[in-house]
Amino acid sequence: MIDRTQVLHVARLARLQLTDDEVGRMSTELSNILGHIEKLSALDLTDVEPTTHVVAVGSALRPDVVRESLPREVAFEQAPDIADDGFRVPSPQA
Amino acid sequence: MTHLTDLTAKTAIDAITSGDLDAAELFDAYRSAAAAEDLNAYTWVADQTPDLGAAAAAPLRGVPLAVKDLFCTAGVPSQAGSRILEGYRPPHTATVVERLAAAGTSLLGKTNQDEFAMGSSNENSAYGPVKNPWDRSRVPGGSSGGSAAAVAAGLAPWALGTDTGGSIRQPAALCGIVGLKPTYGTVSRYGMIAFASSLDQAGPFARDVTDVALLYSHMHGRDPRDATSVGHPEATVLPTAERMDGLRLGVPEDLTGEGVEPGVMAAFEAALQTARDLGASVERVALPHxxxxxxxxxxxxxxxxxxxxxxxxxxxxxxxxxxxxxxxxxxxxxxxxxxxxxxxxxxxxxxxxxxxxxxxxxxxxxxxRTLIARDFTAAFAGVDLIVTPTSPGVAFPLGAKTDDPLAMYLNDYFTVPISLAGLPAISLPCGLSEGLPVGLQLAGPAFSENRILDAAYAWERALAFDSTPSRIGAAR
Structure with missing residues (x-):
């Protein structure tokens, strides 16, 4: 069970605003999904190694050479707001 | 040739090579069809036929390619089915799209999908649901629903999709075409808008196994821009097998039909009999987790x-x-x-x-995930390939499962364990239930794509499912 307080806590962590109605709906839906996931607790997982990656790969290192990066004007092309050669955002302190 | 868009890609390539077909004429036929489509399969279609001179000289001869929207294509809308990327035109192109362009495909359009590939019905797209060409009141599956519907309806000869938990195999099944989820890591993820990075895998859709093999053969390869890409240890060979002699097929022990629609189970069992007739043996395998x-x-x-x-x-x-x-x-x-x-x-x-x-x-x-991967390793000690229905049901009506996320998730029951283990699997059509296509899933050990394609090819010939776009539903 995941109640309204928990939904709001997780939404804050995820930087996601929810309307009052959404909080209620998500509480019900997430509880149902977590109920299904609870099935995992039936398994004895002591001494089982976790799998983070299925195919064996070593560390991939590229040669340390200077390469061209994305030109600044191209990087800005899709930005919602730019100013003074940077991405403009509202003040964190407002 | 009255229906250029009925030709498989390989047939079209052969016709272009021999001079019987003009690459621009083929592209134009598909472009006109795609621009006029009413399935909502595309979110963007090329507005003109490009100069195909260089492409037509390359192995794939300029044959058009539809690309799922989440693959970045420079200067072309790449919105991943999301409102948050509405109008986004990236500065870069996904490696796999670049590879295929170098091999001679030309970009026909971007296809609709569930938002960020999250869904099994294509109803989670911010750009509206896609309709299934077999029955327009039903879903095409998802998340690569636009790609699957486009290929099935003759709006593209082949297409790119991605599969995280079943997003190529399930829509291929629901639209009556072939879709391959390759071994994790064989195709670069660079330029794919990410969903779940340890699972995301690009793969091909086409109307037959040969076209799927042909497209895949030009997709894989290690890419310095994707540190988890491994390429494929061997070249992909166009399949030629006519028999399945000696091939050991495994059916999961707990696949008893419970939770599977009766018509799907009947088509699956008939397909198993076809495999036995072709010389394969069928046995039960344990996949306890x-x-x-x-x-x-x-x-x-x-x-x-x-x-x-x-x-x-x-x-x-x-x-x-x-x-x-x-x-x-x-x-x-x-x-x-x-x-x-x-x-x-x-x-x-x-x-x-x-x-x-x-x-x-x-x-x-x-x-x-470790336990599931171990199950498969143990199972493949006794059988060559594992077979299941791809999806427990046929295409369902639009709106039928939108209010119940868990019911929607159950669509992926047979595809998800294979994704967690990173293994390759194909879905091919094996018959009809209630007049709608049923998909057969064939999975193998890591990097066994050639074995899977060979078996699927022999099986496809014997099953003789008609996926000709202009004849969709003719047998219903």
């Missing part, structure tokens, strides 16, 4: 998604909602432009990764 696949998947995939989707913050690209302070700008932007399913998965994933729950959920799911 496969039943936990969905639970593990619905921890791992949302957890990785919640991390990947943190990049959509309204700062550098995509849409932004106005607000007075920075954090409110983030939270409002994400509220206004993410759809419900995406929000649901971000919340589940964030919850599973949060302090106090990480060990129980995320770490636990990763351990279950």
């Amino acid at each position: 496969a039943d936990y696949g969905l639970s593990a998947y619905y921890v791992i995939a949302p957890a990785e998604a919640s991390s990947n989707l943190a990049r959509f913050d309204g700062v550098r690209y995509g849409r932004r909602s106005g607000a007075d302070d920075l954090v409110s700008m983030y939270t409002k932007t994400r509220h206004d432009y993410f759809g419900d399913e995406v929000k649901r998965r971000i919340l589940i994933g964030t919850y599973a990764l949060s302090s106090g729950f990480y060990d129980a959920y995320y770490a636990g799911a990763q351990k279950v």
Whole structure:
């Protein structure tokens, strides 16, 4: 069970605003999904190694050479707001 | 040739090579069909036929290619089915799209999909649902629903999709075409807008096994821009097998028909008999932890998604909602432009990764992933390939499962365990139930694509399913 307080806590962590109605709906839906996931607790997982990656790969290192990066004007092309050669955002302190 | 769009890609390539068909004429036939389509399969279609001179000289002869919207294509809308990327035209192109262009495909259009590939019906697209060409009141499956519907309806000869938990195989099944989810890591993920990075895998859709093999043969390869890409240890060979002599097929022990539609089970069992007639043996295999696949998947995939989707913050690209302070700008932007399913998965994933729950959920799911992978390793000691129905049911009516996320997730029951183990699997049509296509899933050990394609080719010939676009539904 995941109640309204928990939904709001997780939404804050995820930087996601929810309307009052959404909080209620998500509480019900997430509880149902977590109920299904609870099935995992039936398994004895002591001494089982976790799998983070299925195919064996070593560390991939590229040669340390200077390469061209994305030109600044191209990087800005899709930005919602730019100013003074940077991405403009509202003040964190407002 | 009255129906140019009925030709398979390989047939068209041979006709272009021999001078019987002009590459531009083929592209134009598909472009006209795609521009006029009413399935909502495309979110963008090329507005003119490009100069195909160089492409027509390359192996794939300029044959048009439809590309799922989440593959970045420079200068062309790449929106991943999301409102937050509405109008986004990336500066870069996905490696696999570049590879295929170098091999001679030409970009025909971008296809509709569930938002960020989260869904099994294509109803989670911000650009509207896709209709199934077999029955327009039904879903095409998802998340690569636009690609599957386009290929089935003759709006593209072949297409690119991605599969995280079944998003190539399930729509291929529901649309009566062939779709391959290759071994994890064989195709570069560079330029794919990420959902769950340890599972995401690009793969081909086509109307027959030969075309799927041909497209895949030009897709794989190690890419320095994707540190997890491994390429494929051998070249992909166009399949030629006519028999399945000596091939050992395994059917999971707990696949008794429970939870599977009777018509799907009947088509599956008839297909198994066809395999026996071709010389294959069919036996039961134990996959004791496969039943936990969905639970593990619905921890791992949302957890990785919640991390990947943190990049959509309204700062550098995509849409932004106005607000007075920075954090409110983030939270409002994400509220206004993410759809419900995406929000649901971000919340589940964030919850599973949060302090106090990480060990129980995320770490636990990763351990279950180990158990599932071990099950497959053990099973493949006794059989060559594992077979199941691709999806428990045929295409369902639009709207039938939108109010019940869990019922929607059950679509992926047979595909998800294979994704968790990173294994290759193909879906090919094996018959009809209630006049709608039934898909057969064939999975093998890592890097066994050639074995899978050979078996699928022999099986396809014997099953003789008609996937000719202009004849869709003729047998209904």
